[in-house]
Amino acid sequence: MIKQIFCDLDGTLYNDEKISQEDIKAIKEIEEKGIIFNVATGRMFSQARKIVKDNVDIEGYFICENGSFIYNSEEELIFKGTIDDKLVKKVIKRFESKDADMYFKYKGKAVVLDEDTDFKYFSTNFTVDPDFINRVNYDNMVGNIGIASKNSEELARIELYLTSEFGELLDIYLSSDITLNIVPKKVSKRAAIEYVCKQTNVDLDEIVTIGDSPNDICMLDGFKNSFAMSSARQDVIKHARYTASSVAEAIDIIRKEYSI
DSSP: OOOEEEEOTBTTTBBTTBOOHHHHHHHHHHHHTTOEEEEEOSSOHHHHHHHHHTTOOOOSOEEEGGGTEEEOTTOOEEEEOOBOHHHHHHHHHHOOOSSOEEEEEETTEEEESOSSOGGGGTOSOOEEOTTGGGOSOOTTOEEEEEEEOSOHHHHHHHHHHHHHHHTTTEEEEESSSSEEEEEETTOSHHHHHHHHHHHHTOOGGGEEEEEOSGGGGGGTTTOTTEEEETTSOHHHHTTSSEEESSHHHHHHHHHHHTTO
């Protein structure tokens, strides 16, 4: 029996700056069957909510910033997993690159240090604050430190270096082809999904997870009903039980599998 679906946005449900009519129809139909549709994204809540609510009403939770923030169906913040200010300052001090840019998810905004940033190739929704890294404190509200670069080798170097420096305290991983994410240890989409399931008394075998990126591997690997987009990288696909070309196709497969 399936009770909930947890779905990534970018590259999964949200493509070419839209949600397809086929996916919208499938979500509406599955929720009419009593199955709750939830979002699990690296985006901030304000962005994720607008993308979804402009297209389709959902009854589920919003897992945002890769699990750093969880909002319930009433859009109330029920979980916050942020990086301690002292640790934020240490990461800033250690970071050095001529071919990558640092950005921050802070109080519901993406903050970059310079308008001419590689982050703009990932998103145009950001605030420019060159003095952000010089602040005395951040009120413990940095949920995610990111590194953006079109140079994949440089991202790999930075990932290796920061992991060696902070791997015991932070999880550091690629979230797209041009972005590296740094989040608190044990804060992830998977941990957030487990948290929501515990809150709603749902077994992990009663859920479906759908994603496409390296930061989705944790919400695909080991789950009974996990889907990777067929357009995803092979290192993502191998962690999912199924592949599908769209969210609508994934929902259709589950409906047939469980006679929903």
